[in-house]
Amino acid sequence: MMVAIEDLNVHVDRRLAEAGFAGGVTTRAMGDMAQADNRARALERAGLASWPGCVLRQKHGSVVRALDAETEQSPEGDGWLLDAAGRVALVYVADCMPIFIWDRGGRAAALLHSGWRGTRANIAAAAVEALALRGVKPAELRAWVGPHAGACCYAVGSDFKALFRPESLEPRGGRLYLDLGKEAAAQLLEAGLSREAIAKSPACTVCGSEFFSFRRDKATRRMMAFLAKRHA
Numbered sequence: 001m002m003v004a005i006e007d008l009n010v011h012v013d014r015r016l017a018e019a020g021f022a023g024g025v026t027t028r029a030m031g032d033m034a035q036a037d038n039r040a041r042a043l044e045r046a047g048l049a050s051w052p053g054c055v056l057r058q059k060h061g062s063v064v065r066a067l068d069a070e071t072e073q074s075p076e077g078d079g080w081l082l083d084a085a086g087r088v089a090l091v092y093v094a095d096c097m098p099i100f101i102w103d104r105g106g107r108a109a110a111l112l113h114s115g116w117r118g119t120r121a122n123i124a125a126a127a128v129e130a131l132a133l134r135g136v137k138p139a140e141l142r143a144w145v146g147p148h149a150g151a152c153c154y155a156v157g158s159d160f161k162a163l164f165r166p167e168s169l170e171p172r173g174g175r176l177y178l179d180l181g182k183e184a185a186a187q188l189l190e191a192g193l194s195r196e197a198i199a200k201s202p203a204c205t206v207c208g209s210e211f212f213s214f215r216r217d218k219a220t221r222r223m224m225a226f227l228a229k230r231h232a
């Protein structure tokens with residue numbers, strides 16, 4: 001099983017560490033990541049306390065920003081691309097998908113925030129393209145879709161039929177449910193990743209009590225996904 005819950009209360013894909021990256025998604029037990037002290041504690045436990053974290057002004061779009069020593073705090077966008085050690089890419093999630101895409105050879109990686117709008121805008125393909133510009137071919141990439149609102153809970157209107165592929169929409173009991181993870185996996189496959197390279201967390205943030213969920217809680221407490229390159 002590649003996807004595991006570590007004792008840090010962080011969801012991770014172990015393949016990330018094999019490629020030289022530190023990354024994961026916090027859970028409810030680590031607290032609301034809108035709070036700076038909770039963020040600092042989470043990064044400390046991940047062994048990244050000495051590196052500055054950088055957040056985005058998330059817009060539910062497909063803009064992917066490069067993160068390096070010069071990057072200023074809070075640019076607008078929904079994705080980070082990094083190819084150097086020294087900083088930590090952060091995105092906030094609470095039902096939206098955190099998507100990790102990385103070079104299995106460890107050169108570069110991307111971290112995305114992708115709800116239905118970002119997925120509709122295909123931010124995954126934008127990240128794959130940005131990585132290709134850095135010399136990492138899609139066939140060399142791996143991806144992990146972290147915990148998000150699952151098809152078990154994510155009811156949508158019939159207007160979504162015009163926005164997503166039919167396979168990503170599940171009709172059930174007279175309602176329609178969106179499978180965001182399935183859509184993201186199809187987009188990654190279409191962008192050139194191999195099927196075996198793509199993994200998805202089976203966890204649903206809405207019915208899984210270990211998460212914060214915007215849809216369930218009607219509150220803005222959030223989890224944090226983080227990503228850093230361990231060595232230069």
Ligand SMILES: [Zn+2]
Nearest residue numbers: 152153204207
């Ligand atoms: Zn669910």
